Amino acid sequence: GSIRYDHCFTLNRPGGNGGANWHSHAYAEEDESLGFMRIFFYVNGFRRGDGNLKVVPGSHLFRDAQVQATSDEDLMTGWMKGRRHPLSGEPLKIEELEAPAGSVAxxxxxxxxxxxxxxEGSDTRWCVVYGYRNPGAASPARRITPEFENRFEGAQDLMPLY
Incomplete structure (x- = not known):
């Protein structure tokens, strides 16, 4: 199927930043033929315990946009409790990642x-995020306003032809 660019933004975290609680994002939960992927470019990387990304391998296969927890313990005793990886059958587990400068996730x-x-005192962690999806459902992550989408007469002349 086709795939399209959806959005791009920076996700920088300076020293002392509070991080982000456990969550997932919505996109076409009811239609497994549609996918949405984000690509994270970690310019200067990260170490465990200092702004690092944590994931639950296999959790995407549940297509659950309602994952919410304020701590690892809350996630393990809440959303993860009793769940198994849909392909391997193994219990779900939290994985803390570490990434050298220039890493892509x-x-x-x-x-x-x-x-x-x-x-506190850590340098800013620099990250650029690109989102790509199959068209077919509205994207709640898209940050382009309807006003920006309104093309005006003559705008095509501002872009060189490739």
Whole structure:
């Protein structure tokens, strides 16, 4: 099927940043033929315990946009409790990632993920995120306003032809 660019934004976290609680994102939960993937470019990387990404491998296969938890313990005793990886049958587990400078991570939008707080005094963690999806459902992540989408007469002349 076709795939299209959806959005791009920076997700920078300075020292002392509080990170992000456990969550997932919505996109076409009812239609398994549609996918939404984000690509994270970590310019200067991250270490465990200092603004690092945490994931639950296999959680994207549940296509559950309602994953919410304020801590690892809350996630394990709540959403993860009794769940098994749909393909391997193994119990779900939290994986804390570490990434050297220049790392790239790909993540399905339905994956359970969180970010640990940045330590005070840490340099800013620089990250650029691109989102791509199959068209077929509205994207709640798209950050382009209807006003921006309104083309005006003559705008095509501003872009060189490739």
């Amino acid at each position: 790909l993540m399905w939008t339905h994956a359970a993920h969180a970010v640990n707080s940045r330590l």
